[in-house]
Amino acid sequence: MKKQISLLLLLICVCGYGQASEELQSAREYQEHLNEEFRNPEESPLSEEDIKRFEGLDFFEIDTAYAVEADFVKTPGEAPFVMPTTTSREPVYVKYGELYFFLNGKERKLNVYQNQSFLSDPELYDYLFIPFTDETNGETTYSGGRYMDLRIPEGDSIILDFNKAYNPYCAYSGNYSCPIPPEENHLDTEIVAGVKSYKK
Template sequence: MKKLCLIVSLLLINISCSQEKKEVKGETEFQREINAEYKDASKSPLKEKDLKTFEGLDFFPVDDTYKVVASFKRTPDSPIFKMPTTTDRKPEYKRFGIATFTLNGKEFSLEVYQNQSLMKEEEYKDYLFLPFTDETNGFASYGGGRYIDLSIPEGNTIEIDFNKAYNPYCAYNDKYSCPIPPRVNFMATEVNAGVKAFDKH
């Protein structure tokens, strides 16, 4: 009997340990990082009710087709402008450059921006922002478009990995103020990569 109790106890300990050490879901480092962030109540944009049942975001299958090397033309003379958001907030941005590449047999040129406040912070001095929309919006992906984080390149090319496209926080919680992708950054193709639309409970 004592032996049986010991086995049951060990099983219960193993079960509780395995539950505590539940692995963060994700095929890639990007997927694991964003899932870990969204699971963390101190960082997550999710509403409390969604956070309780959250196990991981839904992603398109990772596809190297959507990892492109674009030619990059800097636009240093571009004026600073106020980017519209989902609220009255209008943060100041500047078009830093234009990325041109081919995807799904079509050529695209997307504007890449630099946030004028963020650039003053050491952590974000090289940060560039690529908001875009495509033909999956409102269907497989969030209707308001998606974002990609980039860094200032050294040369005249820049790598854009659409597998790292993520939703604005507004896709999860309407308390946030999110930049609206400019119309010029609409891609007339389906970008079946990155984070999919969020299924709210």
């Protein structure tokens, strides 16, 4: 009996380590990809001069505790609405679903949105958008909040990895129009994961 329990605990530990290792690698690859985009003059939101000096974005140390499994609840029948932006631009979104997850000792919720202009795009039709704010904004992270991207999951759960949280382009230049995170997507905790505030 003791051997069976020990074997079960070993399997649980091995599976947990394997999942954490995958999440760690995925976050590293994402951050490397983001840095490559910022180095590329055709994709970067940085000015030509800033690109020349760019050595890499400032990230929090990757922490797999911020890669959480979330229950994904679709919210069909939601009415389209205009999400406010930092300019007069008025993009139309629909609340597509809700994410429920446990983080920093408390159950939390984020709304997930779908840009209606992407529905006819074969590459972006399943793209979901999570703009959010947290208690680090204006301190270690951009004052206007941060974003995360998802694809519509096949099931009713998804891995929500805050190590992949990134800044709006407005954090780097005033030449962009960026959605403002809705008040209902404020997390009353510090999300010490993902991209930090940008300092030239």
